[in-house]
Amino acid sequence: MRFALAVILGRLVRFAGKFIGRSTTLPGRIALRLDHAFLKKMKFDGKVIAVTGSNGKTTTQNLVAHILRENGYTVINNTEGSNLAAGVATTLLEHCTLGGRVRSDFVVLEVDERFTPIVFSQIPLDIFLVNNLLRDQVVRNGNPDIILAKISEAVPHARRLVLNADDPISQQLGDGRSDNVTFGMARTSTDTCLHLTHDAKVCPRCFGKMEYDFFHYNHIGSFHCPTCGYHTPTPDYLSDQVDFETGDFTINGLPAHVNYPTPFHFMNTTAAVAVCCTAGLPLEKAIAAAGTFEVSRERYDEFNVDGRKAILMLTKQNPVSLDQNIAYVLTKESPKTVALYVNNVIYTDDKDISWLYDVAFERLVGQVDWVVCSGSRAYDLAVRLELAGFDRDHMIIEDDNSKLREAMKRSEGTIWVLAASAFGDEDGILEVLR
Numbered sequence: 463m464r465f466a467l468a469v470i471l472g473r474l475v476r477f478a479g480k481f482i483g484r485s486t487t488l489p490g491r492i493a494l495r496l497d498h499a500f501l502k503k504m505k506f507d508g509k510v511i512a513v514t515g516s517n518g519k520t521t522t523q524n525l526v527a528h529i530l531r532e533n534g535y536t537v538i539n540n541t542e543g544s545n546l547a548a549g550v551a552t553t554l555l556e557h558c559t560l561g562g563r564v565r566s567d568f569v570v571l572e573v574d575e576r577f578t579p580i581v582f583s584q585i586p587l588d589i590f591l592v593n594n595l596l597r598d599q600v601v602r603n604g605n606p607d608i609i610l611a612k613i614s615e616a617v618p619h620a621r622r623l624v625l626n627a628d629d630p631i632s633q634q635l636g637d638g639r640s641d642n643v644t645f646g647m648a649r650t651s652t653d654t655c656l657h658l659t660h661d662a663k664v665c666p667r668c669f670g671k672m673e674y675d676f677f678h679y680n681h682i683g684s685f686h687c688p689t690c691g692y693h694t695p696t697p698d699y700l701s702d703q704v705d706f707e708t709g710d711f712t713i714n715g716l717p718a719h720v721n722y723p724t725p726f727h728f729m730n731t732t733a734a735v736a737v738c739c740t741a742g743l744p745l746e747k748a749i750a751a752a753g754t755f756e757v758s759r760e761r762y763d764e765f766n767v768d769g770r771k772a773i774l775m776l777t778k779q780n781p782v783s784l785d786q787n788i789a790y791v792l793t794k795e796s797p798k799t800v801a802l803y804v805n806n807v808i809y810t811d812d813k814d815i816s817w818l819y820d821v822a823f824e825r826l827v828g829q830v831d832w833v834v835c836s837g838s839r840a841y842d843l844a845v846r847l848e849l850a851g852f853d854r855d856h857m858i859i860e861d862d863n864s865k866l867r868e869a870m871k872r873s874e875g876t877i878w879v880l881a882a883s884a885f886g887d888e889d890g891i892l893e894v895l896r
Contacts, residue, residue, distance in 0.1 A: 722757045
Protein backbone atom coordinates (compact mmCIF):
# COMPACT_ATOMS: atom_id res chain seq x y z
CA MET A 463 0.00 0.00 0.00
CA ARG A 464 2.81 2.42 0.89
CA PHE A 465 4.54 1.71 -2.44
CA ALA A 466 1.35 2.24 -4.48
CA LEU A 467 0.71 5.50 -2.64
CA ALA A 468 4.26 6.64 -3.43
CA VAL A 469 3.71 5.91 -7.15
CA ILE A 470 0.33 7.69 -7.29
CA LEU A 471 1.46 10.76 -5.38
CA GLY A 472 4.74 10.87 -7.30
CA ARG A 473 2.90 10.85 -10.61
CA LEU A 474 0.57 13.63 -9.47
CA VAL A 475 3.57 15.74 -8.43
CA ARG A 476 5.28 14.90 -11.72
CA PHE A 477 2.24 16.15 -13.66
CA ALA A 478 1.91 19.35 -11.61
CA GLY A 479 5.66 19.92 -11.55
CA LYS A 480 5.83 20.20 -15.33
CA PHE A 481 4.05 23.56 -15.04
CA ILE A 482 6.48 24.97 -12.46
CA GLY A 483 9.74 23.35 -13.56
CA ARG A 484 9.95 20.88 -10.64
CA SER A 485 9.17 17.61 -12.40
CA THR A 486 12.54 15.84 -12.62
CA THR A 487 13.57 15.21 -9.00
CA LEU A 488 10.74 16.30 -6.68
CA PRO A 489 8.39 13.40 -7.57
CA GLY A 490 11.14 10.86 -6.89
CA ARG A 491 12.15 12.60 -3.68
CA ILE A 492 8.58 12.37 -2.40
CA ALA A 493 8.30 8.72 -3.44
CA LEU A 494 11.53 7.83 -1.63
CA ARG A 495 10.36 9.65 1.47
CA LEU A 496 7.01 7.82 1.49
CA ASP A 497 8.66 4.45 0.94
CA HIS A 498 12.37 4.18 1.77
CA ALA A 499 12.50 0.84 -0.08
CA PHE A 500 10.92 2.32 -3.20
CA LEU A 501 13.79 1.47 -5.57
CA LYS A 502 14.33 -1.97 -4.03
CA LYS A 503 10.72 -2.94 -4.73
CA MET A 504 11.06 -2.37 -8.48
CA LYS A 505 10.81 -5.46 -10.70
CA PHE A 506 12.20 -5.35 -14.24
CA ASP A 507 10.99 -7.41 -17.19
CA GLY A 508 14.03 -6.42 -19.26
CA LYS A 509 17.68 -5.51 -18.79
CA VAL A 510 18.96 -2.53 -16.81
CA ILE A 511 21.84 -0.53 -18.33
CA ALA A 512 23.64 2.21 -16.40
CA VAL A 513 25.90 4.98 -17.67
CA THR A 514 28.18 6.97 -15.39
CA GLY A 515 31.49 8.85 -15.54
CA SER A 516 32.80 12.39 -15.33
CA ASN A 517 31.80 13.58 -18.81
CA GLY A 518 29.38 12.45 -21.50
CA LYS A 519 26.80 10.65 -19.36
CA THR A 520 23.66 12.37 -20.66
CA THR A 521 24.55 12.20 -24.34
CA THR A 522 25.78 8.60 -24.13
CA GLN A 523 22.75 7.24 -22.29
CA ASN A 524 20.43 8.99 -24.75
CA LEU A 525 22.52 7.52 -27.57
CA VAL A 526 22.26 4.00 -26.11
CA ALA A 527 18.49 4.42 -25.78
CA HIS A 528 18.27 5.74 -29.35
CA ILE A 529 20.19 2.79 -30.82
CA LEU A 530 18.00 0.28 -28.99
CA ARG A 531 14.76 2.02 -30.01
CA GLU A 532 15.88 2.24 -33.63
CA ASN A 533 16.25 -1.54 -33.52
CA GLY A 534 12.70 -2.08 -32.33
CA TYR A 535 13.15 -2.42 -28.57
CA THR A 536 11.05 -0.66 -25.94
CA VAL A 537 13.27 1.56 -23.78
CA ILE A 538 12.78 3.67 -20.66
CA ASN A 539 15.49 6.21 -19.85
CA ASN A 540 16.01 9.42 -17.89
CA THR A 541 16.24 11.61 -20.97
CA GLU A 542 16.46 14.84 -18.96
CA GLY A 543 19.67 13.76 -17.28
CA SER A 544 18.34 13.94 -13.70
CA ASN A 545 20.79 11.40 -12.35
CA LEU A 546 20.68 11.39 -8.55
CA ALA A 547 18.63 8.80 -6.65
CA ALA A 548 15.53 11.02 -6.75
CA GLY A 549 15.88 11.52 -10.50
CA VAL A 550 16.16 7.78 -11.08
CA ALA A 551 13.09 7.22 -8.87
CA THR A 552 11.14 9.81 -10.90
CA THR A 553 11.97 8.01 -14.15
CA LEU A 554 10.90 4.63 -12.80
CA LEU A 555 7.71 5.72 -11.01
CA GLU A 556 6.44 7.23 -14.23
CA HIS A 557 6.67 3.89 -16.02
CA CYS A 558 6.02 1.20 -13.41
CA THR A 559 2.76 -0.45 -12.37
CA LEU A 560 1.29 0.14 -8.92
CA GLY A 561 3.00 -3.10 -7.95
CA GLY A 562 6.38 -1.83 -9.12
CA ARG A 563 6.78 -3.81 -12.35
CA VAL A 564 8.63 -2.03 -15.16
CA ARG A 565 7.51 -3.51 -18.49
CA SER A 566 10.20 -2.62 -20.98
CA ASP A 567 12.91 -4.44 -22.93
CA PHE A 568 15.55 -2.07 -21.54
CA VAL A 569 15.87 0.55 -18.83
CA VAL A 570 18.80 2.89 -19.54
CA LEU A 571 19.81 5.08 -16.61
CA GLU A 572 22.32 7.87 -16.33
CA VAL A 573 23.51 7.88 -12.72
CA ASP A 574 25.76 10.38 -10.95
CA GLU A 575 29.06 8.79 -10.03
CA ARG A 576 28.61 9.32 -6.29
CA PHE A 577 25.12 7.79 -6.31
CA THR A 578 25.96 4.57 -8.18
CA PRO A 579 26.49 2.49 -5.00
CA ILE A 580 23.25 3.84 -3.51
CA VAL A 581 21.12 3.15 -6.58
CA PHE A 582 22.58 -0.20 -7.59
CA SER A 583 22.57 -1.70 -4.15
CA GLN A 584 18.78 -1.55 -4.59
CA ILE A 585 18.06 -2.35 -8.25
CA PRO A 586 19.62 -5.04 -10.51
CA LEU A 587 22.27 -3.97 -13.00
CA ASP A 588 22.99 -5.93 -16.17
CA ILE A 589 25.44 -3.66 -18.03
CA PHE A 590 27.47 -0.89 -16.39
CA LEU A 591 29.23 1.64 -18.64
CA VAL A 592 31.86 3.97 -17.14
CA ASN A 593 32.79 6.57 -19.78
CA ASN A 594 35.78 8.10 -18.03
CA LEU A 595 37.00 9.51 -14.73
CA LEU A 596 38.37 13.04 -15.00
CA ARG A 597 38.85 16.06 -12.80
CA ASP A 598 35.46 17.48 -11.84
CA GLN A 599 34.15 20.19 -9.48
CA VAL A 600 36.42 19.98 -6.45
CA VAL A 601 33.67 21.10 -4.05
CA ARG A 602 31.42 18.27 -5.23
CA ASN A 603 33.72 15.41 -6.15
CA GLY A 604 37.13 16.09 -4.65
CA ASN A 605 39.38 14.21 -7.08
CA PRO A 606 39.06 11.21 -9.44
CA ASP A 607 40.37 8.79 -6.80
CA ILE A 608 37.43 9.59 -4.52
CA ILE A 609 34.96 8.98 -7.33
CA LEU A 610 36.78 5.79 -8.34
CA ALA A 611 36.29 4.48 -4.80
CA LYS A 612 32.58 5.36 -4.93
CA ILE A 613 31.97 3.63 -8.25
CA SER A 614 33.99 0.61 -7.06
CA GLU A 615 31.27 0.00 -4.49
CA ALA A 616 28.72 -0.37 -7.30
CA VAL A 617 30.83 -2.65 -9.50
CA PRO A 618 30.00 -5.91 -7.63
CA HIS A 619 26.31 -5.31 -8.42
CA ALA A 620 26.96 -5.26 -12.20
CA ARG A 621 26.88 -8.41 -14.34
CA ARG A 622 29.00 -6.87 -17.13
CA LEU A 623 31.29 -3.83 -17.19
CA VAL A 624 31.97 -1.69 -20.25
CA LEU A 625 35.11 0.40 -19.70
CA ASN A 626 37.23 2.98 -21.50
CA ALA A 627 40.45 1.22 -22.54
CA ASP A 628 42.17 4.62 -22.95
CA ASP A 629 41.50 5.81 -19.40
CA PRO A 630 44.07 4.49 -16.88
CA ILE A 631 41.90 5.60 -13.96
CA SER A 632 38.50 4.04 -14.72
CA GLN A 633 40.10 0.99 -16.38
CA GLN A 634 41.03 -0.16 -12.85
CA LEU A 635 37.37 -0.89 -12.14
CA GLY A 636 37.73 -4.09 -14.15
CA ASP A 637 40.50 -5.55 -11.99
CA GLY A 638 39.72 -9.12 -11.00
CA ARG A 639 37.01 -9.58 -13.66
CA SER A 640 37.61 -11.50 -16.89
CA ASP A 641 34.46 -10.60 -18.83
CA ASN A 642 34.94 -6.84 -19.13
CA VAL A 643 34.13 -5.17 -22.44
CA THR A 644 36.43 -2.33 -23.50
CA PHE A 645 36.23 0.46 -26.07
CA GLY A 646 38.85 2.89 -27.34
CA MET A 647 40.07 5.06 -30.18
CA ALA A 648 43.13 4.86 -32.41
CA ARG A 649 45.59 7.75 -32.58
CA THR A 650 43.87 11.00 -33.56
CA SER A 651 45.84 13.68 -31.79
CA THR A 652 49.25 14.68 -30.46
CA ASP A 653 52.12 13.02 -28.65
CA THR A 654 51.81 15.56 -25.82
CA CYS A 655 48.95 16.62 -23.58
CA LEU A 656 47.66 20.04 -24.68
CA HIS A 657 45.60 20.64 -21.56
CA LEU A 658 46.39 21.81 -18.04
CA THR A 659 44.53 18.93 -16.41
CA HIS A 660 46.30 15.57 -16.46
CA ASP A 661 45.26 13.30 -13.61
CA ALA A 662 47.29 10.23 -14.52
CA LYS A 663 50.88 11.43 -14.75
CA VAL A 664 51.75 8.64 -12.33
CA CYS A 665 50.57 5.05 -12.55
CA PRO A 666 47.47 4.58 -10.35
CA ARG A 667 48.68 1.09 -9.45
CA CYS A 668 52.36 1.45 -8.53
CA PHE A 669 52.80 5.27 -8.58
CA GLY A 670 55.62 5.02 -11.11
CA LYS A 671 55.84 7.58 -13.89
CA MET A 672 53.21 6.87 -16.55
CA GLU A 673 54.20 7.07 -20.22
CA TYR A 674 51.89 7.78 -23.17
CA ASP A 675 52.17 6.95 -26.86
CA PHE A 676 49.54 9.61 -27.65
CA PHE A 677 46.71 11.59 -26.10
CA HIS A 678 43.14 12.08 -27.27
CA TYR A 679 42.50 14.70 -24.59
CA ASN A 680 43.70 15.29 -21.03
CA HIS A 681 44.91 11.89 -19.71
CA ILE A 682 42.77 9.86 -22.11
CA GLY A 683 45.09 8.09 -24.54
CA SER A 684 47.41 5.14 -25.08
CA PHE A 685 49.29 4.57 -21.80
CA HIS A 686 51.81 2.18 -20.30
CA CYS A 687 53.75 2.04 -17.05
CA PRO A 688 57.39 0.92 -17.45
CA THR A 689 57.54 0.02 -13.76
CA CYS A 690 54.62 -2.39 -13.29
CA GLY A 691 53.46 -3.00 -16.85
CA TYR A 692 49.97 -1.51 -16.49
CA HIS A 693 48.90 -0.55 -20.02
CA THR A 694 46.05 0.15 -22.41
CA PRO A 695 44.32 -3.15 -23.18
CA THR A 696 43.40 -4.04 -26.75
CA PRO A 697 39.87 -2.62 -27.09
CA ASP A 698 37.00 -4.92 -28.00
CA TYR A 699 35.48 -1.98 -29.90
CA LEU A 700 37.95 0.37 -31.58
CA SER A 701 37.14 3.56 -33.50
CA ASP A 702 39.66 4.37 -36.22
CA GLN A 703 40.15 6.42 -39.43
CA VAL A 704 38.47 9.39 -37.74
CA ASP A 705 37.64 12.36 -39.98
CA PHE A 706 36.93 15.45 -37.89
CA GLU A 707 35.58 17.34 -40.90
CA THR A 708 32.98 14.86 -42.15
CA GLY A 709 32.26 12.88 -38.98
CA ASP A 710 33.09 9.61 -40.74
CA PHE A 711 35.08 6.89 -38.98
CA THR A 712 35.12 3.14 -38.48
CA ILE A 713 34.30 0.86 -35.55
CA ASN A 714 36.09 -2.47 -35.80
CA GLY A 715 36.60 -1.76 -39.49
CA LEU A 716 32.92 -1.06 -40.29
CA PRO A 717 31.96 2.44 -41.56
CA ALA A 718 30.32 4.70 -39.00
CA HIS A 719 29.26 8.34 -38.78
CA VAL A 720 28.51 11.05 -36.20
CA ASN A 721 26.84 14.42 -36.70
CA TYR A 722 28.92 16.10 -33.98
CA PRO A 723 32.57 15.40 -34.91
CA THR A 724 34.51 15.99 -31.69
CA PRO A 725 36.97 13.59 -30.03
CA PHE A 726 34.73 12.99 -27.03
CA HIS A 727 31.65 12.31 -29.18
CA PHE A 728 33.50 9.78 -31.33
CA MET A 729 34.50 8.13 -28.05
CA ASN A 730 30.96 8.33 -26.60
CA THR A 731 29.52 6.82 -29.78
CA THR A 732 31.98 3.92 -29.66
CA ALA A 733 31.05 3.38 -26.00
CA ALA A 734 27.32 3.34 -26.81
CA VAL A 735 27.84 0.86 -29.65
CA ALA A 736 29.89 -1.36 -27.31
CA VAL A 737 27.06 -1.31 -24.75
CA CYS A 738 24.38 -2.17 -27.30
CA CYS A 739 26.44 -5.01 -28.75
CA THR A 740 27.00 -6.33 -25.23
CA ALA A 741 23.22 -6.23 -24.82
CA GLY A 742 22.88 -8.50 -27.86
CA LEU A 743 22.68 -6.19 -30.89
CA PRO A 744 24.70 -7.02 -34.05
CA LEU A 745 27.53 -4.53 -34.60
CA GLU A 746 26.24 -3.45 -38.03
CA LYS A 747 22.80 -2.56 -36.67
CA ALA A 748 24.22 -0.69 -33.68
CA ILE A 749 26.50 1.40 -35.92
CA ALA A 750 23.71 2.18 -38.40
CA ALA A 751 21.38 3.41 -35.64
CA ALA A 752 24.13 5.48 -34.00
CA GLY A 753 24.60 7.36 -37.27
CA THR A 754 21.06 8.78 -37.08
CA PHE A 755 21.46 10.21 -33.58
CA GLU A 756 21.23 13.99 -33.14
CA VAL A 757 22.82 15.65 -30.11
CA SER A 758 20.27 17.47 -27.93
CA ARG A 759 19.79 21.18 -28.66
CA GLU A 760 20.65 21.76 -25.02
CA ARG A 761 24.12 20.39 -25.76
CA TYR A 762 24.69 21.77 -29.25
CA ASP A 763 22.70 24.23 -31.32
CA GLU A 764 23.20 26.54 -34.29
CA PHE A 765 21.23 29.75 -34.81
CA ASN A 766 21.48 33.33 -36.09
CA VAL A 767 22.32 36.50 -34.15
CA ASP A 768 21.84 39.72 -36.12
CA GLY A 769 22.95 38.10 -39.34
CA ARG A 770 25.89 36.24 -37.80
CA LYS A 771 26.18 32.49 -37.36
CA ALA A 772 26.16 31.42 -33.72
CA ILE A 773 26.90 28.00 -32.24
CA LEU A 774 25.98 27.13 -28.68
CA MET A 775 27.88 24.35 -26.89
CA LEU A 776 26.87 23.38 -23.36
CA THR A 777 29.60 22.15 -21.02
CA LYS A 778 29.71 20.98 -17.45
CA GLN A 779 31.33 23.23 -14.90
CA ASN A 780 34.57 21.31 -15.03
CA PRO A 781 37.87 21.99 -16.81
CA VAL A 782 37.93 18.96 -19.11
CA SER A 783 34.50 19.65 -20.54
CA LEU A 784 35.25 23.30 -21.28
CA ASP A 785 38.73 22.41 -22.59
CA GLN A 786 37.19 20.08 -25.15
CA ASN A 787 34.86 22.74 -26.50
CA ILE A 788 37.73 25.24 -26.70
CA ALA A 789 39.75 22.68 -28.67
CA TYR A 790 36.83 22.22 -31.06
CA VAL A 791 36.43 25.98 -31.60
CA LEU A 792 40.13 26.35 -32.36
CA THR A 793 39.77 23.99 -35.34
CA LYS A 794 37.32 26.39 -37.00
CA GLU A 795 38.11 29.30 -39.31
CA SER A 796 38.43 32.92 -38.16
CA PRO A 797 37.16 35.52 -37.56
CA LYS A 798 35.39 34.24 -34.48
CA THR A 799 34.12 35.45 -31.12
CA VAL A 800 34.01 33.17 -28.09
CA ALA A 801 31.26 34.03 -25.62
CA LEU A 802 31.92 32.29 -22.30
CA TYR A 803 29.07 31.91 -19.81
CA VAL A 804 29.84 30.88 -16.23
CA ASN A 805 27.48 31.14 -13.26
CA ASN A 806 27.02 29.81 -9.74
CA VAL A 807 25.68 26.29 -9.40
CA ILE A 808 22.00 27.11 -9.03
CA TYR A 809 20.78 24.44 -6.63
CA THR A 810 23.56 25.10 -4.10
CA ASP A 811 24.45 28.68 -5.09
CA ASP A 812 28.03 27.37 -5.06
CA LYS A 813 30.43 30.19 -5.88
CA ASP A 814 33.58 28.14 -6.46
CA ILE A 815 35.53 29.26 -9.54
CA SER A 816 38.82 27.49 -8.82
CA TRP A 817 38.13 25.06 -11.67
CA LEU A 818 38.61 27.94 -14.14
CA TYR A 819 42.34 27.84 -13.37
CA ASP A 820 42.51 24.27 -14.71
CA VAL A 821 41.10 25.30 -18.09
CA ALA A 822 43.68 25.96 -20.83
CA PHE A 823 42.39 29.42 -21.78
CA GLU A 824 45.94 30.19 -22.87
CA ARG A 825 45.15 28.33 -26.09
CA LEU A 826 42.72 31.10 -27.06
CA VAL A 827 45.40 33.80 -27.07
CA GLY A 828 46.03 34.94 -30.63
CA GLN A 829 43.51 32.38 -31.95
CA VAL A 830 40.20 34.20 -31.45
CA ASP A 831 39.31 37.79 -32.22
CA TRP A 832 37.07 38.55 -29.25
CA VAL A 833 36.11 36.96 -25.93
CA VAL A 834 32.84 37.88 -24.21
CA CYS A 835 32.65 37.14 -20.48
CA SER A 836 29.07 36.64 -19.25
CA GLY A 837 27.09 35.10 -16.41
CA SER A 838 27.27 35.82 -12.68
CA ARG A 839 31.00 34.94 -12.65
CA ALA A 840 31.85 37.18 -15.64
CA TYR A 841 34.45 39.24 -13.75
CA ASP A 842 36.14 36.15 -12.27
CA LEU A 843 36.32 34.82 -15.80
CA ALA A 844 37.86 38.07 -17.05
CA VAL A 845 40.57 37.90 -14.38
CA ARG A 846 41.41 34.33 -15.41
CA LEU A 847 41.61 35.35 -19.10
CA GLU A 848 43.85 38.32 -18.30
CA LEU A 849 46.19 36.01 -16.39
CA ALA A 850 46.18 33.75 -19.44
CA GLY A 851 47.54 36.68 -21.45
CA PHE A 852 44.42 37.75 -23.29
CA ASP A 853 44.30 41.33 -24.61
CA ARG A 854 41.90 43.49 -22.54
CA ASP A 855 41.06 45.52 -25.65
CA HIS A 856 39.49 42.44 -27.19
CA MET A 857 37.64 41.34 -24.05
CA ILE A 858 34.00 42.27 -23.44
CA ILE A 859 32.55 41.83 -19.93
CA GLU A 860 28.76 41.72 -19.55
CA ASP A 861 27.15 40.06 -16.53
CA ASP A 862 23.64 41.25 -17.42
CA ASN A 863 22.09 38.65 -19.73
CA SER A 864 19.59 41.12 -21.12
CA LYS A 865 22.46 43.20 -22.55
CA LEU A 866 24.37 40.31 -24.10
CA ARG A 867 22.94 40.75 -27.57
CA GLU A 868 23.97 44.41 -27.65
CA ALA A 869 27.43 43.51 -26.32
CA MET A 870 27.89 41.03 -29.18
CA LYS A 871 27.62 43.87 -31.70
CA ARG A 872 31.01 45.12 -30.54
CA SER A 873 32.61 41.88 -31.71
CA GLU A 874 32.86 40.23 -35.13
CA GLY A 875 32.87 36.85 -36.82
CA THR A 876 31.11 33.60 -35.95
CA ILE A 877 29.89 33.53 -32.35
CA TRP A 878 30.78 30.45 -30.29
CA VAL A 879 28.78 30.38 -27.06
CA LEU A 880 30.45 28.08 -24.52
CA ALA A 881 28.04 27.85 -21.61
CA ALA A 882 29.15 26.11 -18.41
CA SER A 883 26.17 24.08 -17.16
CA ALA A 884 23.82 25.86 -14.79
CA PHE A 885 22.85 22.67 -12.96
CA GLY A 886 19.14 23.29 -12.64
CA ASP A 887 18.04 25.96 -15.11
CA GLU A 888 19.70 25.03 -18.39
CA ASP A 889 16.57 25.62 -20.47
CA GLY A 890 15.95 29.15 -19.21
CA ILE A 891 19.57 30.25 -19.42
CA LEU A 892 20.13 28.76 -22.85
CA GLU A 893 17.04 30.54 -24.16
CA VAL A 894 18.46 33.85 -22.92
CA LEU A 895 21.78 33.10 -24.63
CA ARG A 896 20.05 32.12 -27.85
